[in-house]
Amino acid sequence: MANILLTNKCVRECPYCFAGEEMAQSPSSEFIAWENIVYLADLLAASGEKRVSLLGGEPSLHPEFVDILAYFIERGFNVSVFTCGIMSKARLDALAQHVAGHSIARVTFVCNVNNPTQTKTHESEIEKLEAFLAALGRWTMPAFNIYRPDFEIDFIFDLIERHGLKKRLRLGIAHPIPGANNASIEVWQIAGVITRLCGYRSEFERLRIKLTFDCGFPLCQVSDEQLGWLTRLSGHMNFKCHPAIDFTPDMQVYCCFPLATLAKKSVFDFNSFKEINDHYRKLQDRLRGEIPGIYDECAACCHRSERTCAGGPACQIANRLANESPNRLRDIEHEQLEARLS
């Protein structure tokens, strides 16, 4: 999956933000240029990619966000926009006007929502989010990042019902970033998180809402009963962690925000999207070669050897390596910098 970062700017300050560290180091005024948009669209099209995600920061802050979205649709991509839904009325009107002509299969807004009772949220944020969902609810899939064990998601069911959102909730676990101190879930808390999530079973079933797990949920932390319910509700569940390829506004590339500092390269070092994917898959394999998973038991786990579970997310593994063997992580970092592509 290719993620294109349209800008580094964001209008929120989420305590769990796993992109904050990376964003803080990037020039704050940077927006991706049209030449780079066309280059990336060509790179993906030439590699047979059909899907693209537009990210930020907050992607809708790009002055030509609507035009960029229109462009990717015109190029034949199915587009997901990862947004917080907070945008000016003028931008929202322009966006709604353009999106109205497209099916919900072509455009999806993955709208990251925070629980206003648990995460500091300004009133104007709530108003703007409501306006966004009222205008573009049909195209919107809610997303929620779990960063505290006592999370509450009742408000999401309310949003889905009131605004007719897509009946699928994307759930992610906020992971610690090596060297940073964002709010996150520790590996030993994951089982409790899943148990708490399953506590909302009746609401999921009442509204027929399916669940999608973002990368990094370890299979061993889900009981057989929980897995049975999750699978019956949502179909196949994902316990893997594939490289999410992020392209920055200044045409650098890395695999997912939490690993950004570890292995950043120039887009122009690669000839195809497949080359990029292969490069970062090797990096993940390299990390997992050092530490098989986030738990000690991962080393001998049959789910990991059968590749039904990744043994937790690569960023957690990197984090564990940073704590247990910082020199080895530095070696890998050095290898990545030295790596010459064929």
Add this chain to the structure above:
Amino acid sequence: MNSLKLVCPSEPALLERLEGRTLCVRVNSPDAIAPAAKLARRHNQLFCVIWDCAVPIEDIQIEDTWRGIPLALMAPSAGRFRGLAGRMRALKSLNLRVFLPSSSVNLIGARLLSSVGIPICVMFADEDAPDWNALADLMVYALLGMAPHAPVEPFETMAECYRRESRSENWGRAWFDDSSRYLHVDAQGRVAVSRRALLAQHFVADDIDALETPAVRQAIDRCSQAWREIFADNHFCALCKGFRTCRGRFREGKSEPGGCEAFFCEAADAIERRRDRSKSRERTVTWRP
């Protein structure tokens, strides 16, 4: 001389006098496109209709009657993509090439339109030097882009003309500026060797009846052989490595380091690379008993 195409306004009386000729008919109103094509096809061969459009392409209302008409749409800019996206299907249904001036914004617009399948031509005037670096980016995209896209002129024509032995080949024909192929006629029937000459009222014949005269032939020859003067006068273009690509087209401009010379050298390199690439793609058949 009959092989020359005439670029002329859509004046019924003029078109009647040009019977049997191949015409590029110039209009400045969208309502005039279909009638001009019809009129030209009555007594002449229509090569294309040239519409000098005053608004960005996103503001154009596309008519069904334009289908089947070869249309050269000369617009000031492309406009915002969101506006274009809604009319892309209609644009693609036309036999169309979009012509844009070479401002920086238009170089981006040209790349966008090409990438979504709209044939494009960027016109860089002889007197106004464009942003050569941005133009070079577009040229590399046009000649070596990694994904399929619509042709971007004048780079395709430049690549065609890139032959050392024929220095009079003129890639300006991409925008009707090549007197060996196009003559420009005004409403009074006066003839000029280029659009620029026509606007400056530098005519080579005061009437289209004089088209077949030796004087006009000589004027055309003078234009196509103008490169010789560059060498005879020891002009700095004669020493420029980019000459084999540019053919002295910017001899009237200022010589700036990193300007046209760098661009045309890079263009030559890109053309060579494209030729090498297409040669390597040619299938080799291995002999078998």
